[in-house]
Amino acid sequence: MDYLLDVQDIHTFIGQYHILQGVDVRVPKGSITALLGRNGAGKTTTLKSILGLTPPRQGRVIFEDRAIQGMHSFDIASLGIGFVPEHRAIFRDLSVEENLKIAERKKDDYVRKRDFIFSLFPDLKRLISLSGTNLSGGQQQMLAIARALVADNRLLLIDEPSEGLAPVLIEQLMKAILQLSAESTVVLVEQNFLVASQLAEYYVIIEEGRSVKEGKMKDLINDKDTIHRYLGAA
Amino acid sequence: MNVFIRKNLLRLIILIVLAGLFVAAAAGMESQDFLITLLRGLSVGSLTFLVASGFSLIFGLLDVLNLAHGTLFMIGAYIGWTVYVRSDTFMDLLTPLALILSGFLLRDVWSLLSTRLPAAGRMKRILPWAGILVSGLILFSVLRNYPIAIWDVGDYAQSPVSISYLASQGQNVQPPPATFETISPLMAFAGLIAGSLLLAFSLSLFGAGKQAEASRITWRSFTGFAAFLLAGIIFFIFNNLFTAFLAGLNTNWLFLIAVLVAVGSGAGLGALMETTLIRPLYIRPIYQLMLTLGLSAIGIEMVRAVWGRPEFTMPRPELFAGTGEGCPATSLAGWWQYHCSTMMLMDGRIRVFNEIFIPIIGVVVLVAVWILLQRSRLGMIIRAGVQDREMVEALGINVRRVFTQVFALGVGLAALGGVLAAPSIGLSNMMGESFLLNALIALAIGGLTSYPGAALGSLLVGLLQQFIIKYGQIGIAIPFTEIVFKPSPPIVPASIILLMVVVLLILPNGLLGKKE
Numbered sequence: 001m002d003y004l005l006d007v008q009d010i011h012t013f014i015g016q017y018h019i020l021q022g023v024d025v026r027v028p029k030g031s032i033t034a035l036l037g038r039n040g041a042g043k044t045t046t047l048k049s050i051l052g053l054t055p056p057r058q059g060r061v062i063f064e065d066r067a068i069q070g071m072h073s074f075d076i077a078s079l080g081i082g083f084v085p086e087h088r089a090i091f092r093d094l095s096v097e098e099n100l101k102i103a104e105r106k107k108d109d110y111v112r113k114r115d116f117i118f119s120l121f122p123d124l125k126r127l128i129s130l131s132g133t134n135l136s137g138g139q140q141q142m143l144a145i146a147r148a149l150v151a152d153n154r155l156l157l158i159d160e161p162s163e164g165l166a167p168v169l170i171e172q173l174m175k176a177i178l179q180l181s182a183e184s185t186v187v188l189v190e191q192n193f194l195v196a197s198q199l200a201e202y203y204v205i206i207e208e209g210r211s212v213k214e215g216k217m218k219d220l221i222n223d224k225d226t227i228h229r230y231l232g233a234a
Numbered sequence: 235m236n237v238f239i240r241k242n243l244l245r246l247i248i249l250i251v252l253a254g255l256f257v258a259a260a261a262g263m264e265s266q267d268f269l270i271t272l273l274r275g276l277s278v279g280s281l282t283f284l285v286a287s288g289f290s291l292i293f294g295l296l297d298v299l300n301l302a303h304g305t306l307f308m309i310g311a312y313i314g315w316t317v318y319v320r321s322d323t324f325m326d327l328l329t330p331l332a333l334i335l336s337g338f339l340l341r342d343v344w345s346l347l348s349t350r351l352p353a354a355g356r357m358k359r360i361l362p363w364a365g366i367l368v369s370g371l372i373l374f375s376v377l378r379n380y381p382i383a384i385w386d387v388g389d390y391a392q393s394p395v396s397i398s399y400l401a402s403q404g405q406n407v408q409p410p411p412a413t414f415e416t417i418s419p420l421m422a423f424a425g426l427i428a429g430s431l432l433l434a435f436s437l438s439l440f441g442a443g444k445q446a447e448a449s450r451i452t453w454r455s456f457t458g459f460a461a462f463l464l465a466g467i468i469f470f471i472f473n474n475l476f477t478a479f480l481a482g483l484n485t486n487w488l489f490l491i492a493v494l495v496a497v498g499s500g501a502g503l504g505a506l507m508e509t510t511l512i513r514p515l516y517i518r519p520i521y522q523l524m525l526t527l528g529l530s531a532i533g534i535e536m537v538r539a540v541w542g543r544p545e546f547t548m549p550r551p552e553l554f555a556g557t558g559e560g561c562p563a564t565s566l567a568g569w570w571q572y573h574c575s576t577m578m579l580m581d582g583r584i585r586v587f588n589e590i591f592i593p594i595i596g597v598v599v600l601v602a603v604w605i606l607l608q609r610s611r612l613g614m615i616i617r618a619g620v621q622d623r624e625m626v627e628a629l630g631i632n633v634r635r636v637f638t639q640v641f642a643l644g645v646g647l648a649a650l651g652g653v654l655a656a657p658s659i660g661l662s663n664m665m666g667e668s669f670l671l672n673a674l675i676a677l678a679i680g681g682l683t684s685y686p687g688a689a690l691g692s693l694l695v696g697l698l699q700q701f702i703i704k705y706g707q708i709g710i711a712i713p714f715t716e717i718v719f720k721p722s723p724p725i726v727p728a729s730i731i732l733l734m735v736v737v738l739l740i741l742p743n744g745l746l747g748k749k750e
Binding site for chain 1: 611620622624630631634
C-alpha cells in the first residue's frame with residue numbers, strides 16, 4: 001500500500017522520561033487515521049515527534065519517501081505538514097485574519113485558500129477582524145484547523161479536536177474534517193471514541209508508549225474486547 | 235465597556251494616581267522649570283526606552299535576559315564617536331573587517347564541506363579547535379602589523395580625551411595616514427582572507443550534524459563573499475579619498491553616518507552574538523545569564539583597553555553646536571536660523587540636542603517599531619512567538635532566523651541609544667550599566683514583554699528622576715508647616731525603585747504586562 005507517512009519504531013524522551021517506547025504508525029494516502037488510547041498513553045507525543053517538536057531519539061519517520069526525523073521542526077512543517085495542537089494555540093495578540101496569514105508559506109496562500117476555508121467554516125468570515133482572545137472554544141478550534149489549511153499541507157495532524165466542545169459544535173466540526181480529508185490526509189488524536197469511529201478509516205492504538213494494535217476502524221467497532229481492554233468502556 | 239473597567243480597575247487607579255502626582259508635581263513649580271524638567275524627563279526616558287524596548291523584544295521572543303545590553307549601548311556610543319571624530323581610523327578598519335567577515339558568507343560551501351568530512355571520532359573533535367587556533371594566530375600576526383591610524387591611550391596628547399577636546403574646538407587634525415612597513419599589503423590581504431576562511435570553516439564544524447539537507451552550491455553562494463572581498467579592496471585602494479571626503483564633510487552628515495554605522499555595527503554584533511554564542515544555550519537559561527553577564531564585563535574591559543578609562547564627550551553636530559549663552563532664538567524656527575546649541579522657551583533656556591532632538595528621535599523610533607510590529611510579517615511572527623514559540627515553528631516558520639533578526643534589531647536600538655547619548659551625556663565605560671538598570675526598572679514597571687509597557691515604564695522612570703532632581707534644587711514646601719523638603723541626590727535612583735516596588739506589589743505583571 002502507498003503510505004504518505006510511515007513512523008517506524010520511534011522512541012522519544014521528554015527530560016529523563018522515556019515517553020514513547022516503540023511506536024509504529026502507517027498512514028495511507030488520502031485517509032483519516034485515528035490514534036487511540038488512554039490519557040497519557042503517548043498520542044500527543046507521537047504527533048509532536050512526527051513534527052520534531054519532541055524529536056525522537058531512535059527510529060525513523062518517513063514522509064513522502066523521505067526520512068524527516070532529526071530535521072528542524074520548521075523544515076518538517078514546510079514539507080507540507082499542518083498541525084492543530086491540543087489546546088488550539090491561537091495567537092491571542094493577533095487578529096483572526098492575522099492568525100491565518102501567519103501560516104502562509106508562499107505569498108498569497110491566504111488569498112488563494114480563503115474561499116475554501118470560509119466554505120468549511122462560514123462563522124470565521126464574520127469574525128475576521130476580531131482578536132484571538134475574543135473567540136469561544138468552538139471558534140478557536142475552527143480557527144486552529146483553518147490555520148493548518150492555509151498552506152498547501154498534504155498531511156494534517158489534528159490533536160483532540162472535540163475536546164471541551166458542545167455536541168452541536170462537534171457535529172459541525174466532524175463535517176468539516178470529513179470535507180477537508182478529501183484534499184489532504186489526516187492523522188487524528190481523539191479521546192471521544194464515538195467521534196473517532198465515525199471519522200476515521202484506520203486506527204492505531206497506543207498503550208503506555210507503544211503502538212499495540214492497528215487496523216481498519218470498521219473491524220474495531222465490532223471488536224468489543226479490544227475496545228474494552230485498551231480504551232476502557234466505550 | 236463596563237467589563238473593561240472592571241477588569242482593569244487596579245491598573246486604571248494606578249494610572250490615575252500617577253497622573254495626579256504628575257499634576258501635583260507640575261503645580262509645585264514655575265512653568266519654565268516645569269517645561270525644562272518635562273523635556274529632560276522625556277530625553278532620559280527616550281534613551282531608556284531605546285535600551286528597554288530592545289531588551290524586552292529579545293526577552294519576549296527568545297527568553298534571553300541579555301545582561302550585555304547596556305554594554306552594547308555603550309559600544310554603540312564609542313563606535314559612533316570613532317566614525318564621527320576619527321574617520322581615518324574608521325576607514326582604515328573597514329578593509330580588514332570586510333576581509334575577516336567575508337569567509338563567514340560562504341555558509342553553503344562550509345555546510346557541504348562539513349558533510350563530506352570523514353567522521354572519525356577524535357579528529358572530528360580536535361579539528362574545529364585546531365582550525366580556530368591556527369586562524370587566530372594568522373589573524374593576530376597580520377593585524378598586529380596592519381597599519382591603522384589610531385589614537386594612543388597611553389599618550390595624553392594623543393588620547394581620545396584630547397582629540398575630543400580639540401575636535402569640539404574645531405581643530406580636528408588627523409595624523410598622516412599609516413603605511414605598510416613590516417609586511418607587504420599582498421601578504422596582509424592573503425593572511426586575512428586565509429584566516430577568515432579557516433575561522434569560518436572551523437566554527438561551522440561545531441554546528442555540523444544537524445543538517446536538514448545538504449545545500450547545493452550555486453553562483454549565489456559566492457556573491458556575498460565576492461562582494462565583501464571587493465568592498466575590502468575598494469576601501470583599501472580609495473582609502474585616502476574616502477578619508478578626505480569624510481573629514482571634509484559637514485558634521486551634520488558625518489553625524490548621520492556615525493549613527494548609521496553605529497546602529498549597523500550594533501545589529502551585526504547582535505546577530506553574531508546570537509548565532510555563535512547564545513544559540514547553543516537556549517536550553518540552558520542559567521548559562522545564558524552567566525554568558526551575557528560575562529560578555530558585558532569583557533565588553534567593558536575591551537572598551538577600556540581601546541578607548542581608555544577617562545570620560546570624554548563627542549562634539550555635537552554643527553546644527554546643534556552654535557553658541558549657548560545669549561542665543562536670541564526663542565522657537566525652533568529661530569534655532570534653525572542661528573544654529574544655537576540652546577534656545578529660550580517660555581523664559582527657560584533649553585538645550586536643543588538633549589531636550590528636543592533626542593525626545594523626537596525617541597518618538598520616531600517608538601512609532602517606527604510599533605508599525606513594524608503591527609504591520610509587517612516579521613512583527614506578526616514576533617507577536618505570535620512571544621506567546622507560543624513552538625506553534626510558530628510548527629507552522630513552518632524558520633524561528634531561528636527570526637531570533638537572529640530580533641536580536642540584531644534589539645541590539646541595534648541599544649546602539650542607537652548609545653550614539654545619541656554620546657553628544658549629550660558623554661562617553662564613559664559605565665554609561666551602559668546605569669542605563670541598563672534604568673531600563674530593567676522601567677520594564678518591571680511597564681511589564682516585561684509588553685512593548686507599550688516598555689514605553690510607559692521608560693517615560694515614568696525618566697520623568698520621575700528629573701522631577702526629583704529639580705525638586706532637589708527648588709525644594710518641596712510641605713503644607714501646613716514651614717519645612718521645605720529638598721530631596722538629596724541619593725533619592726533620585728531610590729525613587730524609581732520605590733515606584734517599581736509599589737507598582738509590583740499591586741500589579742505583579744507591571745502596568746501593561748500580561749499574566750504569564
